[in-house]
Amino acid sequence: MRLVWKLLRSHVSVSQLAGFFLANLCGMVIVLLSIQFYNDVLPVFTGGDSFLKKDYLIVSKKVSTLGSFVGKSRTFSERDKEEIEAQPFTKGVGAFTPSQFKVSAGVGMEQVGLQMSTAMFFESVPDKYVDVNLDKWHFTPGEETIPIIIPRNYLNLYNFGFAQSRSLPQLSEGVMGMINLEIRISGRGMRDTFKGNIVGFSDRLNTILVPESFMNWANQTYAAGEVKEPSRLIVEVNNPADDRIARFFKDKGYETEDDKLDAGKTTWFLKLIVGIVMAVGLVISALSFYILMLSIFLLLQKNSTKLENLLLVGYSPAKVALPYQFLTVGLNAVVLLLAVGLVWLLRGSYLDKLQNLLPGLEGGMQWPMLVIGFLLFVLVSVFNVLAVRRKINGLIKK
Amino acid sequence: MNTITLQQVLPQVFADRDRITSDVWHQSLEWKKGERVLIEAASGTGKSSLCSYIYGYRNDYQGIICFDGKNIKGLSVDDWVNIRQSSLSMLFQELRLFPELSAWENVQFKNTLTNFKQKKEIKVWFEALGIADKWDVPLGKLSFGQQQRVALMRALCQPFDFIFLDEPVSHLDEENGRIMAAVLGEEADKQGAGIVVTSIGKHLELDYDITLKL
Numbered sequence: 001m002r003l004v005w006k007l008l009r010s011h012v013s014v015s016q017l018a019g020f021f022l023a024n025l026c027g028m029v030i031v032l033l034s035i036q037f038y039n040d041v042l043p044v045f046t047g048g049d050s051f052l053k054k055d056y057l058i059v060s061k062k063v064s065t066l067g068s069f070v071g072k073s074r075t076f077s078e079r080d081k082e083e084i085e086a087q088p089f090t091k092g093v094g095a096f097t098p099s100q101f102k103v104s105a106g107v108g109m110e111q112v113g114l115q116m117s118t119a120m121f122f123e124s125v126p127d128k129y130v131d132v133n134l135d136k137w138h139f140t141p142g143e144e145t146i147p148i149i150i151p152r153n154y155l156n157l158y159n160f161g162f163a164q165s166r167s168l169p170q171l172s173e174g175v176m177g178m179i180n181l182e183i184r185i186s187g188r189g190m191r192d193t194f195k196g197n198i199v200g201f202s203d204r205l206n207t208i209l210v211p212e213s214f215m216n217w218a219n220q221t222y223a224a225g226e227v228k229e230p231s232r233l234i235v236e237v238n239n240p241a242d243d244r245i246a247r248f249f250k251d252k253g254y255e256t257e258d259d260k261l262d263a264g265k266t267t268w269f270l271k272l273i274v275g276i277v278m279a280v281g282l283v284i285s286a287l288s289f290y291i292l293m294l295s296i297f298l299l300l301q302k303n304s305t306k307l308e309n310l311l312l313v314g315y316s317p318a319k320v321a322l323p324y325q326f327l328t329v330g331l332n333a334v335v336l337l338l339a340v341g342l343v344w345l346l347r348g349s350y351l352d353k354l355q356n357l358l359p360g361l362e363g364g365m366q367w368p369m370l371v372i373g374f375l376l377f378v379l380v381s382v383f384n385v386l387a388v389r390r391k392i393n394g395l396i397k398k
Numbered sequence: 399m400n401t402i403t404l405q406q407v408l409p410q411v412f413a414d415r416d417r418i419t420s421d422v423w424h425q426s427l428e429w430k431k432g433e434r435v436l437i438e439a440a441s442g443t444g445k446s447s448l449c450s451y452i453y454g455y456r457n458d459y460q461g462i463i464c465f466d467g468k469n470i471k472g473l474s475v476d477d478w479v480n481i482r483q484s485s486l487s488m489l490f491q492e493l494r495l496f497p498e499l500s501a502w503e504n505v506q507f508k509n510t511l512t513n514f515k516q517k518k519e520i521k522v523w524f525e526a527l528g529i530a531d532k533w534d535v536p537l538g539k540l541s542f543g544q545q546q547r548v549a550l551m552r553a554l555c556q557p558f559d560f561i562f563l564d565e566p567v568s569h570l571d572e573e574n575g576r577i578m579a580a581v582l583g584e585e586a587d588k589q590g591a592g593i594v595v596t597s598i599g600k601h602l603e604l605d606y607d608i609t610l611k612l
Contacts, residue, residue, distance in 0.1 A: 003503055003506065007496055309495075314479060314511055314556070315511060
């Protein structure tokens with residue numbers, strides 16, 4: 001083997017192999033980086049509301065000036081609900097149940113001498129629309145603690161507005177989860193205090209959610225228990241991009257909080273751009289593969305007399321091909337390792353920047369990048385090995 | 399491999415000749431393992447072609463060549479690799495050595511493939527053939543006669559049933575030719591192998607069983 005390599009290494013063109021090496025590295029890094037970037041950035045668009053089921057829309061009736069004056073109903077009747085349920089795109093419909101009692105919430109941080117309190121309201125949706133771990137998202141009468149989901153905006157208002165102007169510490173979502181809100185509820189001459197525990201933040205629900213079990217119990221206890229019609233519905237759909245949805249709601253004069261659609265669009269563009277970048281990377285990889293094959297073929301051609309002699313001495317084509325196969329596979333392996341290293345380096349720098357922008361971002365999984373890198377390596381190597389072998393078999397038949 | 403038979407073999411380039419007078423071309427021949435055959439030929443009569451047909455790297459001939467009764471045109475690449483490693487050895491007229499390797503490496507090259515000889519056995523040959531001082535010298539720096547001796551050693555570094563030598567002593571003096579014949583004869587006897595030598599004038603001195611005119 002050593003002697004075979006000693007024989008065949010002459011005519012190995014370092015510049016050609018370096019050309020292949022750089023080109024392949026370039027292609028590989030582009031492909032892997034685009035995959036990794038996609039995985040890292042995707043949660044920015046799709047994450048956040050992980051405790052709610054994915055494809056849902058929130059529907060309300062339009063609030064118009066005229067409607068307010070003439071007292072047109074802004075709530076959904078049982079018939080409206082049934083009509084939505086009957087639509088082909090609907091998987092399920094849930095109603096937002098509003099609280100019919102008075103609520104105020106306070107945060108006390110005695111260390112800093114701060115007391116805040118605000119009047120607020122609760123709403124609930126059926127539990128099946130909430131994905132929070134079920135042992136966190138429940139309430140049985142007699143308990144002191146109420147799990148709550150609040151809009152992320154509230155936290156931002158505090159962190160970027162209030163806390164900064166008063167030089168108060170900023171709070172992360174994790175810390176907020178540990179703070180107990182003091183919830184005071186009153187109605188029908190009763191007044192009770194509960195502890196509120198924030199279990200999640202929502203970008204999309206502009207409401208304060210509590211478990212349905214609590215809402216039913218509290219509405220009966222602190223209000224007359226009469227059933228009010230919901231003003232908002234949560235509609236689970238099969239495919240939010242279905243254009244029948246938009247048409248139906250437009251016809252009925254309903255409004256949807258359509259940032260879901262925006263997120264869909266953004267993700268789509270992200271996919272498109274990543275796809276284009278990846279295609280460019282793949283093309284570069286393919287071209288580099290072409291350079292390598294040309295270089296190897298040239299090498300084989302220059303060494304053809306030697307190769308022929310090797311075969312006549314009794315070396316098998318497989319043995320003769322081996323040094324070249326080692327060379328190419330070795331190069332590919334080094335390219336893979338370097339590419340993964342480079343992607344990690346680059347990822348470190350862009351993750352830092354992203355995390356400044358979005359503090360919660362943790363970065364996506366890395367295994368898809370590694371798996372695809374490995375697959376590319378295997379694919380290119382197999383092609384190389386076969387091509388070299390074919391070329392040498394061609395020499396025999398000559 | 400016990401026999402090599404040639405049936406009506408003729409190089410295609412000779413096909414349009416009217417009259418061929420040859421002991422080999424267009425004849426039926428059988429060489430048995432252990433026989434020593436001398437093929438005498440004028441240049442241009444196709445002795446290297448004959449060697450290349452039998453060694454399987456050219457097949458532009460008519461007729462049939464068989465090893466043990468099996469037509470060699472039906473052999474696969476793997477079969478040839480096997481035959482060249484363990485049944486058939488060839489000293490090419492153009493030697494086909496590697497000039498960038500040293501004399502020893504050229505021999506070692508074959509021997510690592512077959513693991514047939516000890517390094518010290520090869521050393522004894524180098525000394526017997528009078529080129530022990532060329533052990534580490536790049537082959538390109540050796541004279542053709544010295545290269546012929548290296549090629550012989552390479553050809554002997556494998557088990558074989560037949561060994562073909564295509565003008566092995568063309569560049570050797572009588573004395574060296576004798577030594578070469580002795581080394582070859584000893585090894586062939588040890589293996590019980592047949593020897594086929596071609597020659598255009600100077601013969602390798604062996605006790606030939608058959609002498610053919612090509």
